[in-house]
Amino acid sequence: MRWGFVLSEIRQGLRRNMSMVISVILVTFVSMTFVGTALVLQLQIGQMKNYWYDRAQVAVYLCDAISPQTVCPQGESSPDVKAAVEAKLKSPTLKPYIQNYYFENHEQAYKQFQQQFKGNAVAKYVTANQLNETFWVKLKNANDGEIITESFTGQAGVEQVRDQRTYLDQIFSILNAASLTAISIAALMLVSAALLISTTIRLSAFSRRRELGIMRLVGASNFFIQLPFVLEGVVAATVGSLLAVGTVTGLVQFFVQGFLAQQLPFTSFVGIGDALLVAPVLVLAGMLLAWFASLFAIRRYLRI
């Protein structure tokens, strides 16, 4: 195999179609950036799920003086009510599902609230007796929230049961939708990238049709004839994918780690390690895309 010859053919092809090659690079760059962002977003969602599902609890809010009359006719719940709730939590029906639980009284709830909303205006106006006394229940399996909700909803002295998990699911479904959108845009972009690559290669082949004709006539193998064209497409697409890797890594490093992680210190975010996990996927996908698109484009010139 004459590699020097193949290399000089690729170089000539790239130079001859400079503007098309640049557009291939740009289209792969943009589409792979979308793909990469979607993948990183998926990793982020996975990571947040792990983190938050681990911490998600079911809150059993007890009635207090300011609870609506309709659910809490008797006002502030008595120690008897608390005992009843606690007994139910310890009962053999619920116990197997519960990892642990704790009770939070008005004072503790107030402290927690002050800490959580430090610096926020609401922290000044809220008082301890506006915050419900609560049983916080941590489940063994975060999917079992329904069991607690059903057991305590409607029980006397219980104002409301809330599974934090349902909030999380809302957030995750929004994030998922965003990631799906990115993936759909990426898919469209990939289609146009593939079409553009095959057009570019077809043009390249057309401008070298004399050479191709002679190559076929003197018995150059199909592999040898295809190689410069396919590599031309692959080189362009690889450059585009590498740019996308750079962009995705930059996004993770400077936007996610440098900005988001500073703004939201209690959330776990994807890091540079995750970006590097995505990198080979992007490069490989770009190369495969270009490989097949180029092969498809050049096929016509090889028909015997």
Place this chain on the structure above:
Amino acid sequence: MIRIENVTKQYPGNPRPALDNVTLEVEKGDFVFLVGASGSGKSSLMRLMLREDVPTHGSVHVLGDNLATISSRRVPFFRRKLGVVFQDFRLLPNKTVAENIAFSLEVIGKSRGLIETAVPDVLGLVGLEGKADRLPNELSGGEQQRVALARAIVNKPAILLADEPTGNLDPATSQGIMAVIDRINQAGTTVIMATHDKSIVNQMQRRVVELSGGVIIRDQRSGGYEVKA
């Protein structure tokens, strides 16, 4: 060497076959002129021998390969055993004479060392010493055809297929080209040449196969362009 049996070639959209039940055998070292009016099927027959096309019916065997069943992956390797020249030379305009010939060796993976000796050799053989660095547009038609011949034979093919190689040349230049082709034949290469050039065929007195409407109407051991009445 070449065996064509009961070959019919029908192009789509054309009810009249370009070749109609043609049978032809060519021995090693033969020199065959294919003659006949325009459209009689000469080029079609050559395309079949080169496996540029496949017959509608019948079989084509060339150099031990059955061209009806040969896999498309093997076709390039089959073609390396053949040399081809055309009326229109088909040189690469942006490559020099030497580069044009070297190109055909490079693309079949020959080593640089072999190319460096083979190219000057073959240029000498076709009478183009000293013109290695010219571009095709700096050569006369006859010289360009010599380059094409050099390219066709540089890989030492067993068969040379020439489709009207003198079609664009004046009689004197054609004589020169025929001298080269004759020399190639003398060296053992089988030559099949399609031509309309009466005087060349008459002068050479080689085997003549005449086609008319896709049918072989004459196959003469050593003949002229037309049957003498």
